[in-house]
Amino acid sequence: MLSLALVACTAKQPKMEDECLYSPSKTQFAFWSNVAEQMEIHLYDAADAAEYETVALKKGENDFWTASVKGNLAGKYYTVRSFQNGEWAPEAPGIFAKAVSINGQRAAIIDFAATNPEGWDKDVRPAMTDPTDIVVYETHLRDFTMSPNSGIEHKGKFLGLTEEAPLNYLKELGITHLQILPMFDYGSIDETNLAQNRYNWGYDPVNYNAPEGGYSTNPFDPACRIREAKMMVQALHKAGIRVVMDVVYNHTYDVMGCALGRVVPQYFYRLNEDGTYANGSGCGNETASDHEMYRRFMVESVCYWAREYHIDGFRFDLMGIHDQETMRQIRAALDEIDPTILTYGEGWAAMSPAYPYEELAMKQWTYKMPRVGAFSDDIRNALIGSPFDHDPGFASGNPAGVKDVMRGLIACPEWSGEPMQHVSYITCHDNYCLRDRIEVSTKGVSEETRLRMNKLAQTAVLVSQGMSFLYGGEELYRTKQGIDNSYQSPDSINIIPWENLEKYVDLHEYYKQMIAIRRAHKGFRLGSAEAVEEHVEFLDADNDQVIVYRIKDLEGIDTAKSLLVFLNGSAEEATVTMPEAEGNYVLLAYDGHANAEGLDFAPYDKIDVAPYSATIIAEN
8 A cells, every 4th residue: 555644754955875764763765866756665574575565755855755664664675666757667676775685676674783793883994004005905705715725614705704714814915905896786696596606706786885695694684794794894904904895886787677777767877969878888888977966876875885884995997987076076075084095996998988088087187086096007018018919018028118117116197196096006807817918928938937027017016106906816826717807707717726825835925025025115105296206216227128216315214225126027137237325235036036124135236137027125
């Protein structure tokens, strides 16, 4: 039956995240639609039960439709639908649904306070001084936990990252932030049939503000996924590691299969001149961040995750589809919560967005969005080659990339504004992993040489002035068997090979020591464009495949007076003249070995830099 007696307008102007506000005595609802002629809520006793009541919503100011339903609705479910253009649109869980049923079909009404794990009120973000101190490690929950050799009990689950073995591994590696591929509710996994172990990265959003049920131990319980996601964050925080959430606001799984398209058709998406959906994402649609209410949605959504789940950072998928003003507003809103919350993303789109190019959050406009970072395809392409061909890069023997490597080492100031806006990386979940990339671009080369190239490329990332980003498993010489787009490949392709920890112990130790060297020396993370300009110089190497990178005059900044980095991207040993030193030289890395405490070394006028390797020296 249609209930009108229960309708009451909320006293204040709601926010989009006020969609469902629960209390034991009543639950308040608020939905935005600028096209609806009528709106109503459907209430259910269970996720698969028939509707037991319909509640009419009343239109208030600024196109918000509201209602208040008396009684304790904890454990109930709801959907919303709108009447427009002479017909009722399909039901949807709601644009800002924060708890959902199996496969996200209905929104759930729960007491969020009851989802907090013990000690949640005392959970704090691990300390962070400067964004350039950050070393991000990207992983997918399944990649990290599914291997039979992982030692992890809760495979493929949020709880897998609460266990001692993975937490100790990450702590010992030395990373500061764990970036997790999409963990919101996405569409490609059937939560009713998790036994089939279907793999997907998760870039197909359905409900942006609820965790993915496939990662919980009981997807049929809406509170379980929320509680376990919080437990994961809490455990990582206790281990001293911050959590970055990969967010995909640029498109939805489809249009009419999600709340954005059902509740307010077309408004949340950009359209072509002929009325079809624009497709800058390459996934069939692109959202319209420039529209006021979608911008508000994005701002409120990231703030919600930061407050409710204590998320410490956000990586924006295809950030170049969003407009610059939205990214500035997101940054400002997060600053009010905690200025140390991280924001960065892909400064590009898959195809041409339907919006003025110069106003989009593309990489070249990064300087217009203070404290919002962008991935540097400049240093990536220069070091290992472009993903669009199989040509080698500097680290694999191609001298053509030398100048771009040098630009990357100083954080590409022509577009980054500040070093923290330059995300230095060579691989991520997209494209080939590093081992496979080197193999396809170097023929007839031994594994020993490829391992040297691997170390050289990653060294350049870890000594650059930007924010360092590592793809999880590269330190274990992972391979995806030559597959460069493994978004739905099986676990056998995507899992991190923990058995390689013993086989490639030298590579793992090198990564660990290079992270320690970066974290021990502020000279590699000066933090401002002015400091980089003042302290960094490139010296003549007399060899077009060797880069000599010096950070000087570091008294009061670093324990070292200066730092010297020699990068040899050739198959031949290179002899380089050492600059005159006032103090004692300490060798930190040489010929594929690294130690933050220093390697054996005596001062020389010249130094031989081994093929495909880095030499790093601190002057004390």
